[in-house]
Amino acid sequence: CAHKTGANSTFPAESQWSGRLALKVQSTPPQAFSADFELGGSAEAGQLAFYTPLGTTAAKLQWAPGTATLAAEGQIRQFDSVEALVQQATGAELPVQALFDWLRGTATPVPGWSVDLSALEQGRLMAQRDDPSLPRIELRIILQP
Amino acid sequence: SGMNDLESFVRNVKSGRADFTQVVTAPPRDGQVARSKTSSGTFEFARPGRFKFTYKKPFEQLIVADGQTVWLYDVDLNQVTARKQAQALGSTPAALIASSADIKALQNDFNLADAADQDGLQWVLGSPKAKDNQLQSVRVGFRQNQLEKLEIVDTFGQKSVITFSGFQTNAVINPELFQFKPPAGADVVRQ
Numbered sequence: 001c002a003h004k005t006g007a008n009s010t011f012p013a014e015s016q017w018s019g020r021l022a023l024k025v026q027s028t029p030p031q032a033f034s035a036d037f038e039l040g041g042s043a044e045a046g047q048l049a050f051y052t053p054l055g056t057t058a059a060k061l062q063w064a065p066g067t068a069t070l071a072a073e074g075q076i077r078q079f080d081s082v083e084a085l086v087q088q089a090t091g092a093e094l095p096v097q098a099l100f101d102w103l104r105g106t107a108t109p110v111p112g113w114s115v116d117l118s119a120l121e122q123g124r125l126m127a128q129r130d131d132p133s134l135p136r137i138e139l140r141i142i143l144q145p
Numbered sequence: 146s147g148m149n150d151l152e153s154f155v156r157n158v159k160s161g162r163a164d165f166t167q168v169v170t171a172p173p174r175d176g177q178v179a180r181s182k183t184s185s186g187t188f189e190f191a192r193p194g195r196f197k198f199t200y201k202k203p204f205e206q207l208i209v210a211d212g213q214t215v216w217l218y219d220v221d222l223n224q225v226t227a228r229k230q231a232q233a234l235g236s237t238p239a240a241l242i243a244s245s246a247d248i249k250a251l252q253n254d255f256n257l258a259d260a261a262d263q264d265g266l267q268w269v270l271g272s273p274k275a276k277d278n279q280l281q282s283v284r285v286g287f288r289q290n291q292l293e294k295l296e297i298v299d300t301f302g303q304k305s306v307i308t309f310s311g312f313q314t315n316a317v318i319n320p321e322l323f324q325f326k327p328p329a330g331a332d333v334v335r336q
Contacts, residue, residue, distance in 0.1 A: 020204070020219060022224040030334060031334070032334030034219055034222055049301075051169070053206050053217065054307075055303065055304075056279050056299040056303065056305060057299045057300075057303045058279065071301070073278075140222055142204075
């Protein structure tokens, strides 16, 4: 089976996750994103990499206080927040701070969002933004053993 | 040589089927052991332009190229993404094996050259011409002019090695195999 991998061995094991995620944004036109991923660190400082099924890196996101960079398609771009960085890479405004809490099993509430951690033991996380004034977002994560 | 093998493969092998194992190794990080992920499944193709990777382990995913569109279907996530084949395919490694009718078509997207023999295989090194590309290099390995390995290194140093076995060349393949119909209820999004 898949060898347990970490996004970056410099992150402690409990702040590393890998698996697959799917995103759907009901904007016009609708946006969708799905990829294998490896995530490490925290909302303050971390790294997120997206991979294609064939194993190549589609994008590498890195952030720390004062810097947030996206390396993709042969160029590196700076952003002023990890939220802006993640939105550029995935097309969805994700609550990054809360996402780290959710992955650790804490259902931190986020206005306009609902999260389902009932199957987190089986490595499944689902969250959606159902704020009527904003396009609906559906996030599904499957963590790899 | 690798180039002769690739040329004869592209010219003579019009379709094929094989099992594959894929090992993806992240670039080693300052002295740590490089981590790797293994997956496996079956691969089918029919020139020009149609191929299918059916990933079975550790989870089910499909990549299907029908000649116009490349479909990616993740079974657990029940999501399908579809991309124009011309955009998605030109510089992807699968083009080196499956899609081009002749080697010149390949050379629009890759600089191709013989590479040194290694592990008992004859190799061709392909470097993508497109600059904004995610790929650094693709190597194709032949054992006694039979395709065995595809090695993809991306610009972050991540290496994916696909090893084919049980290769049936010019296998009769039902063309419907390359027609992807999104399952009912799956989210389908065109990018």
